[in-house]
Amino acid sequence: MDNQNMDLQAYVDKLVAEKKGFEGLDQEVLTQIKKDLLERVETRMNAVFLANLPEDKQEEFSKLLDKDDEAQLRDFATANVPDLPEIMASELIAFRQSYLG
Numbered sequence: 001m002d003n004q005n006m007d008l009q010a011y012v013d014k015l016v017a018e019k020k021g022f023e024g025l026d027q028e029v030l031t032q033i034k035k036d037l038l039e040r041v042e043t044r045m046n047a048v049f050l051a052n053l054p055e056d057k058q059e060e061f062s063k064l065l066d067k068d069d070e071a072q073l074r075d076f077a078t079a080n081v082p083d084l085p086e087i088m089a090s091e092l093i094a095f096r097q098s099y100l101g
Contacts, residue, residue: 008045011092012038015099041095048091052081 012034016022022030053061057080064073078084 008038008041009034012041015096018100037099041092044091044095045088048087049077049081049084052084052087053077054080 015037016030016034022033025033050058057076061073061076061080064076081087
């Protein structure tokens with residue numbers, strides 16, 4: 001698991017710990033909740049990234065996806081989406097507010 005996935009897993013763990021009503025749930029149920037929540041967060045982060053990626057860079061990004069090189073993808077994302085860390089942080093805050101409601 002790379003650093004980004006570990007960071008998102010820690011984020012999900014914290015959200016589940018903060019969510020009211022999850023106290024006393026079976027560990028297997030909590031594990032499934034965390035897995036589902038992680039998928040939702042990853043999907044949302046990917047959508048936000050693609051929404052902010054310039055249209056003229058999308059084909060190049062698609063080709064990079066085929067190579068499956070995490071470092072190259074990360075470098076490409078950082079180079080082609082201005083303020084990417086801030087955009088992602090803002091989206092994680094919005095997700096948290098929505099989830100914890």
